[in-house]
Amino acid sequence: MSALELTLSELLNKPKATLANLRGTRRIVLRRRDDEDLVLTTAARADQxxxxxxxxxxxxxxxxxxxxxxxxxxxxxxxxxxxxxxxxxxxxxxxxxxxxxxxxxxxxxxxxxxxxxxxxxxxxxxxxxxxxxxxxxxxxxxxxxxxxxxxxxxxx
Missing domain, CATH: 1.10.246 (Serum Albumin; Chain A, Domain 1)
Structure with a gap:
């Protein structure tokens, strides 16, 4: 399953909508312009x-x-x-x-x-x-x- 790719700005500007995407995917890759990208997932999925x-x-x-x-x-x-x-x-x-x-x-x-x-x-x-x-x-x-x-x- 591929990760959903969004920008860090989307998380900062629309946190609830962005995090709601975790229900439909295992992880979200947050693309950052001037730094290393980040990955968001739930604690339960990370434990799995x-x-x-x-x-x-x-x-x-x-x-x-x-x-x-x-x-x-x-x-x-x-x-x-x-x-x-x-x-x-x-x-x-x-x-x-x-x-x-x-x-x-x-x-x-x-x-x-x-x-x-x-x-x-x-x-x-x-x-x-x-x-x-x-x-x-x-x-x-x-x-x-x-x-x-x-x-x-x-x-x-």
């Missing part, structure tokens, strides 16, 4: 979404505890995350283990940011493996050491 994510994560974690489950997960990863096709086999296994760990932690912490970060990192790793020139540039040791890298934000 969290419960579904938590149950799915727990099932996935338990599945990975068995040899059959690990095989099944490794077999279905390319359909779920097509970019894993570019990863070497040992990295696909490492990704599956890290994903299960991150999902378990996300469930306990009630915070999915770590899972999103992990997916982005592994997707970028796959992008490097998919590009032979980039892979060679990043893995070839030129023999030169340019010294320590300064902390972000510090003067170089």
């Amino acid at each position: 979404d969290l419960e579904v994510m938590s149950a799915t994560s727990r099932m996935f974690v338990e599945m990975m505890r068995t040899p059959k489950g690990r095989t099944l997960v490794l077999d279905m990863l390319p359909a779920t995350f097509p970019w894993v096709r570019y990863l070497p086999a040992h990295d696909v296994r490492a990704f599956s283990v890290e994903l299960v760990d991150a999902l378990g932690a996300a469930t306990l912490l009630d915070n999915t940011a770590g899972v999103a970060q992990l997916l982005a990192e592994w997707r970028h790793t796959a992008e490097v493996h998919a590009d032979p020139e980039l892979y060679a540039a990043l893995t070839t040791d030129s023999g030169e050491d340019y010294g320590p890298v300064p902390e972000p934000g510090s003067a170089a």
